[in-house]
Amino acid sequence: MTANEINALLSKQRDFYKSGKTLPVSFRITMLKKLRAAIQTHEKEITDALYADLGKSEHESFMCECGMALSELSYMIKHTRKFAKEKRVRTPLAQFPSRSYQKPSPYGSVLIMSPWNYPLLLTLGPLANAIAAGNTAILKPSAYSPATGALVASIISKCFPPEYIAVVTGGRAENTALLTQKFDLVFFTGSTAVGKEVLRHTAEHLTPAVLELGGKSPCIVDASARLALAARRIVFGKFLNCGQTCVAPDYILCDARIKDALISELKEQIRVQHGEDPLANPNYGRIVNEKHFNRLLSLIDHDKTVLGGESDKARLKIAPTLLDGVTFDDAVMSEEIFGPILPILTYQDFNEVIPLLADRPKPLALYVFSESKQSIKEITERLSFGGGCVNDTVIHLATSNMGFGGVGESGMGAYHGKAGFDAFSHTKSLVNKKTWLDLPMRYQPYKQSYKRLLRFFLK
Numbered sequence: 001m002t003a004n005e006i007n008a009l010l011s012k013q014r015d016f017y018k019s020g021k022t023l024p025v026s027f028r029i030t031m032l033k034k035l036r037a038a039i040q041t042h043e044k045e046i047t048d049a050l051y052a053d054l055g056k057s058e059h060e061s062f063m064c065e066c067g068m069a070l071s072e073l074s075y076m077i078k079h080t081r082k083f084a085k086e087k088r089v090r091t092p093l094a095q096f097p098s099r100s101y102q103k104p105s106p107y108g109s110v111l112i113m114s115p116w117n118y119p120l121l122l123t124l125g126p127l128a129n130a131i132a133a134g135n136t137a138i139l140k141p142s143a144y145s146p147a148t149g150a151l152v153a154s155i156i157s158k159c160f161p162p163e164y165i166a167v168v169t170g171g172r173a174e175n176t177a178l179l180t181q182k183f184d185l186v187f188f189t190g191s192t193a194v195g196k197e198v199l200r201h202t203a204e205h206l207t208p209a210v211l212e213l214g215g216k217s218p219c220i221v222d223a224s225a226r227l228a229l230a231a232r233r234i235v236f237g238k239f240l241n242c243g244q245t246c247v248a249p250d251y252i253l254c255d256a257r258i259k260d261a262l263i264s265e266l267k268e269q270i271r272v273q274h275g276e277d278p279l280a281n282p283n284y285g286r287i288v289n290e291k292h293f294n295r296l297l298s299l300i301d302h303d304k305t306v307l308g309g310e311s312d313k314a315r316l317k318i319a320p321t322l323l324d325g326v327t328f329d330d331a332v333m334s335e336e337i338f339g340p341i342l343p344i345l346t347y348q349d350f351n352e353v354i355p356l357l358a359d360r361p362k363p364l365a366l367y368v369f370s371e372s373k374q375s376i377k378e379i380t381e382r383l384s385f386g387g388g389c390v391n392d393t394v395i396h397l398a399t400s401n402m403g404f405g406g407v408g409e410s411g412m413g414a415y416h417g418k419a420g421f422d423a424f425s426h427t428k429s430l431v432n433k434k435t436w437l438d439l440p441m442r443y444q445p446y447k448q449s450y451k452r453l454l455r456f457f458l459k
Helices: 003-018 025-041 043-054 058-083 121-133 146-159 172-179 192-204 227-243 256-274 290-299 350-358 373-382 417-423 448-458
Strands: 087-089 098-106 109-113 136-140 165-167 185-189 209-212 218-221 251-255 305-307 321-323 341-347 365-369 387-390 425-433
Touching: 003 109, 003 136, 003 172, 025 043, 025 058, 025 121, 025 146, 043 058, 043 146, 058 121, 058 227, 058 417, 109 121, 109 172, 121 136, 121 185, 121 417, 136 172, 146 165, 172 192, 185 192, 192 209, 218 227, 227 256, 227 341, 227 365, 251 256, 251 350, 256 305, 256 321, 256 341, 341 350, 350 373, 365 373, 373 387, 417 425
Parallel strands: 109 136, 109 185, 136 165, 185 209, 218 251, 218 365, 251 341, 321 341, 365 387
Antiparallel strands: 087 098, 098 425, 305 321
């Protein structure tokens, strides 16, 4: 789609929004139900597209994409009417007689730019929030997941007229053309580097942006942790989607005393969950493209590899890989890994953990495995990160009852459920002043008696 075509499309969406058709809550709920039904109808095609793009199994596709998108839509269908209600707030006595209230209002025409690693969920999840809040939307799927992007475009075109919800496919040229437009909100999920470019463009128009980025999410394992269970949950979260998950544990930081035992448990769990030969496991995914495949191979130090390291370039597969003896100076620690490589670092004393992590870029997620309430309290209170889990990994994003988002280098803003509705809404603060009485003390000429009254009203 050319820049002129994108401009024309956005103009039509602005006109549709101005018509007021998206404002009734009943319309929004009907549209959410329509999208939910479409996902259910096309579940088999979605599974096939996700397999074509990322090698995702049927089970993983439903668990991490279809199922979660349907859950978010169902949650918004159930709660949108409540979220959209005006909320009355207390009015200061000095404003008597009046009614003060807050009114959620849609931003208007929004842009949702989604990544390739969860191309269905991270497109339709934010869209559910945008629809519930009463916006029109243009979706821009990643060019790196073409099968899913094409299917999303087909589904959306069958559900909605383009002047309401539309999909723009393509690559950098389309991204640039979209970002030069003046939207009312831009919602972006992707890398920190691209997030900076998005923010530069939105700043030109003073357009608000929600950025869901990433970072090197640490997984802390102390000496009190239940190692077998910790290893099971770490392996699940790390190697899900072949490690291509923004909240995957990026590295382990563990007590040196339990390192060998933890590695032994991790090896066992990789064997149990992915088989003796993970590259032959049909339920184990693949790397999205050759560029990322080669980047990941360059991060594997075979002298420090204690498990895995095997790869199949023809099928873009890399086995779950454990690296031992890693320090923060190693190449694998210089960037977000975003693949099936798990470095293991150690500390000698728990008091080292906070200083080691506090000055590093704020991650999207943090995980701590411990039976010590004091250790858990220190880590979760003193370190800054988007969200996370205690004694588990990644599952904190699988609920619509909590907002999900980053902080600092890992993003700004949050979504899911009520937080998502709020992200795509502006809350107007309003005072409805009554006309049957008009107190005189704010008007000139001022009198000493008025000042006494003001002191009473404003104290």
